[in-house]
Amino acid sequence: MLTGKRVLLIIGGGIAAYKSLDLIRKLRGQAASVRCILTAGGRQFVTPLSAASLSGDKVYTELFDLTDEAEMGHIQLSRDADLLVVAPATADLMAKMAHGLADDLATTALLATDKPVLIAPAMNVRMWQHAATRRNLATLRGDGVMVIGPNEGDMACGEYGPGRMAEPEEILAAITAALAPTARPLSGLRALVTSGPTHEPIDPVRYIANRSSGKQGHAIAAALAMLGAETVLVSGPVHEATPPGVAIRKVETACEMLEACKGAGRFDIAVCAAAVADWRVESQSGRKIKKRHDGGAPKLVLTENPDILLSLSQNNASRPRLVIGFAAETNDVITHAREKRTRKGCDWIVANDVSPETGIMGGDFNTVHLLTGEGLENWPPMSKTDVAARLAQRIAEHFAVG
Ligand code: CTP
DSSP states (O other), X not given: OOTTXXXXXXXXXXXXXXXXHHHHHHHHHTTOEEEEXXXXXXXXXXXXXXXXXXXXXOEEOOSSOHHHHHHSOHHHHHHSSSEEEEEEEOHHHHHHHHHTOOOSHHHHHHHHXXXXXXXXXXXXXXXXXXXXXXXXXXXXXXXXXXXXOOEEEEOTTSOEEEEEOOOHHHHHXXXXXXXXXXXXXXXXXXXXXXXXXXXXXXXXXXXXXXXXXXXXXXXXXXXXXXTTOEEXXXXXXXSXXXXXXXXXXXXXXHHHHHHHHHHTOOOSEEEEOOBOOSEEESSOOSSOOOOOTTSOOOOOOEEEOOOHHHHHHSSXXXXXXXXXXXXXXXXXXXXXXXXXXXXXXXXXXXXXXXXXXXXXXXXXXXXXXXXXXTEEEXXXXXXXXXXXXXXXXXXXXXXXXX
């Protein structure tokens, strides 16, 4: 998608710099050419040699380097690209950019460029939330700088919150959107995604849950939003950050999840990736159930939860044009998936084997089979983000044809 596009990647000094190496690989995988500038801080985290090996090009580090200036002056370097990407964009780099400082090669190139600039901020939560950074961000946005992330999550410094650099796939998608704006084939469509587990309370302190992490569902919401769909993500309790550009509805139970889906309006696409608990406790106790001293255990009476996928697939005027379910199985994956597609009335099923030995539940990788009305596709093992990107692409192709 990025054939012939030239990206000047400025790697700032943050722990997230290692992710920028993966970004180089991904950009080159899309046939873009990448040239890197490493700041002095960036060189504390990744070496010029790693960036040069991955980019297949010279890496620039110094402003006053006679050899570099003879080969390509810093002004030309800043303009000989279609897009400048700063990843990670530290608080210091953002501040310098906002104020037009140019005291090293990176900031000079950013000031001298006549090309669009995308930044992927990464810093400590407090630094991100500081009034100075807020002001600098507003200035940069006002100057037309594009911003991807940061995401919310655990930070290398041990704190939690917004400040983690966006993932390489997200930065790649933002670069693609900036350089190839036509690559938003789902614009104008609305998508609903369910994700994560549900928690079904037993009493005020206990609940029934499952091992779903929400990684796959959240990645699908991100991928659909990247392709331009107006995306609503209805999520059970997870530790995943809300993907950029996605509207979130946080719920706990299956009943709340159904209500949130119904209340979110009409959709063209629905992807049910949530691991919804099949049952809830029939009558949950308003008080903590106390341990019995005669050694006996309480008996929980369960009742069935509403089936969200089944309900969304129902053939009525508000049915999304494409309804996709998941079939997480531990045996006879394809047989169960076929049966589930018929029983639930959805259009496609993404089936996967979630036996403990696969490591899929909670892990970053997935091996899926896509069952559509036309047949079965066996996809090779890949990361959950790649599964999401491929599924979003398949959905886009479906709407392009349909
Ligand atoms: N699903 C749902 N609401 C439920 C149960 C499941 O929306 N109450 C959706 C899931 O999000 C998934 C699909 O239905 O897309 C299949 O879920 P799964 O748990 O695999 O199937 P079940 O119908 O629960 O059948 P079983 O537990 O027997 O495998």
